[in-house]
Amino acid sequence: MSVKDWIPTAVHAVASDRNLKAGETLFRQGGKTVGLYEVLSGRVRLVRVDREGHEVALHVAGPGDTIAEASLFSAQYHCDAIATANTTVRLYPKREMLAALEENPKAMKAFSGALAHLVMDLRTRIEQRNIRSARDRVRHFLGLRVGTDGRIVELQGTLKDLAAELGLTHESVYRALAELERSGEIRRNGGEITVLKLV
Amino acid sequence: MSVKDWIPTAVHAVASDRNLKAGETLFRQGGKTVGLYEVLSGRVRLVRVDREGHEVALHVAGPGDTIAEASLFSAQYHCDAIATANTTVRLYPKREMLAALEENPKAMKAFSGALAHLVMDLRTRIEQRNIRSARDRVRHFLGLRVGTDGRIVELQGTLKDLAAELGLTHESVYRALAELERSGEIRRNGGEITVLKLV
DNA sequence: CGGCGTTTTGAGAGAGCTCAACATCGGTGG
DNA sequence: CCACCGATGTTGAGCTCTCTCAAAACGCCG
Numbered sequence: 001m002s003v004k005d006w007i008p009t010a011v012h013a014v015a016s017d018r019n020l021k022a023g024e025t026l027f028r029q030g031g032k033t034v035g036l037y038e039v040l041s042g043r044v045r046l047v048r049v050d051r052e053g054h055e056v057a058l059h060v061a062g063p064g065d066t067i068a069e070a071s072l073f074s075a076q077y078h079c080d081a082i083a084t085a086n087t088t089v090r091l092y093p094k095r096e097m098l099a100a101l102e103e104n105p106k107a108m109k110a111f112s113g114a115l116a117h118l119v120m121d122l123r124t125r126i127e128q129r130n131i132r133s134a135r136d137r138v139r140h141f142l143g144l145r146v147g148t149d150g151r152i153v154e155l156q157g158t159l160k161d162l163a164a165e166l167g168l169t170h171e172s173v174y175r176a177l178a179e180l181e182r183s184g185e186i187r188r189n190g191g192e193i194t195v196l197k198l199v
Numbered sequence: 200m201s202v203k204d205w206i207p208t209a210v211h212a213v214a215s216d217r218n219l220k221a222g223e224t225l226f227r228q229g230g231k232t233v234g235l236y237e238v239l240s241g242r243v244r245l246v247r248v249d250r251e252g253h254e255v256a257l258h259v260a261g262p263g264d265t266i267a268e269a270s271l272f273s274a275q276y277h278c279d280a281i282a283t284a285n286t287t288v289r290l291y292p293k294r295e296m297l298a299a300l301e302e303n304p305k306a307m308k309a310f311s312g313a314l315a316h317l318v319m320d321l322r323t324r325i326e327q328r329n330i331r332s333a334r335d336r337v338r339h340f341l342g343l344r345v346g347t348d349g350r351i352v353e354l355q356g357t358l359k360d361l362a363a364e365l366g367l368t369h370e371s372v373y374r375a376l377a378e379l380e381r382s383g384e385i386r387r388n389g390g391e392i393t394v395l396k397l398v
Numbered sequence: 399c400g401g402c403g404t405t406t407t408g409a410g411a412g413a414g415c416t417c418a419a420c421a422t423c424g425g426t427g428g
Numbered sequence: 429c430c431a432c433c434g435a436t437g438t439t440g441a442g443c444t445c446t447c448t449c450a451a452a453a454c455g456c457c458g
Contacts, residue, residue: 056329109307167328
């Protein structure tokens with residue numbers, strides 16, 4: 001969701017930027033919420049870590065995306081945010097943000113719309129996670145990304161990142177992509193995937 | 200989320216109730232949105248159906264829960280809603296709901312809060328779906344339900360419902376529960392589960 | 399009592415995970 | 429310019445675990 005749609009201009013004045021190196025942590029689960037962030041450049045992964053130490057990718061945010069929107073209504077962050085590349089984020093402080101939204105019903109409505117959109121995205125992700133087959137999960141991912149614009153999907157980040165986002169091991173993703181290419185369903189060209197057949 | 204917190208009283212006047220028999224469909228994915236619903240009694244399952252015809256449980260709503268909150272910002276429902284028992288729902292029409300929220304910033308804020316809470320719930324569900332092991336997934340579910348109040352989890356609905364909610368086959372759930380009981384981790388008593396050891 | 403859906407248990411197969419080895423690529427420093 | 433090194437990309441083999449198909453108790457309701 002685009003930030004310009006709903007962040008009141010008043011809050012821009014108190015926003016502050018921060019640079020993160022690859023691997024650096026922006027915030028941790030259980031940490032006190034200070035506000036929501038916009039990713040200006042780079043990439044930030046939202047993850048939870050289960051008992052076994054496995055990371056569960058909840059979201060991957062790129063430039064223009066916001067993270068921790070729900071933190072406005074929560075005292076603590078409910079997942080970890082980690083930069084996977086050198087990243088610049090902009091912090092919109094919670095206090096001012098809430099005050100501005102309350103004074104500006106239009107902004108509040110836009111914010112609600114953004115949250116509603118996020119809810120739909122998350123449901124789509126749950127649907128994805130229910131697909132057992134690695135091949136079908138990759139197909140599902142590609143189907144969401146091609147849209148009607150064409151048949152080319154530009155991968156952001158590494159294949160390991162993709163595997164994490166899909167909730168699969170990187171080996172499974174490699175094999176799935178290799179099989180899809182062998183069967184003539186897709187063609188790979190570096191970080192670019194061309195979908196030939198829609199199954 | 201509780202309805203009373205954020206549904207403006209003005210909208211109550213135009214709300215209408217509807218009875219559904221078990222198995223009946225409330226709305227379908229792609230259908231035109233008419234508003235959001237509150238479940239007064241019974242149970243409603245939100246599901247998506249993938250290509251293979253498998254149902255993916257996105258949510259199970261009981262009395263007091265609302266469904267299709269995000270539909271206020273969307274022209275079409277993005278999943279199916281099916282009653283799993285004889286159910287009564289209350290419809291809050293979209294048009295009036297939106298108008299009331301725009302006139303009442305406090306209600307809008309509460310609505311945003313409800314959406315934010317939903318976002319957190321969905322992320323927890325994604326985390327759950329990432330757990331491969333049936334036993335661990337059941338553990339995760341129990342851990343969320345016990346809270347600090349005690350160690351007793353009251354199951355709503357059948358075990359098949361639970362299996363659907365967990366995204367597992369009912370056989371796997373049976374086996375997982377049997378193993379947990381054999382190992383002394385839980386004790387079952389009808390639809391009631393007592394957690395003895397927290398792992 | 400009969401029928402239907404839920405609860406259980408069994409056996410087999412498929413598929414992803416794990417561990418392991420190797421290739422490839424990009425950056426670094428001599 | 430080249431050797432080195434770490435991370436990414438790729439392929440192989442075995443194991444474990446869930447899914448699937450099957451069948452049998454159990455419970456509920458007409």
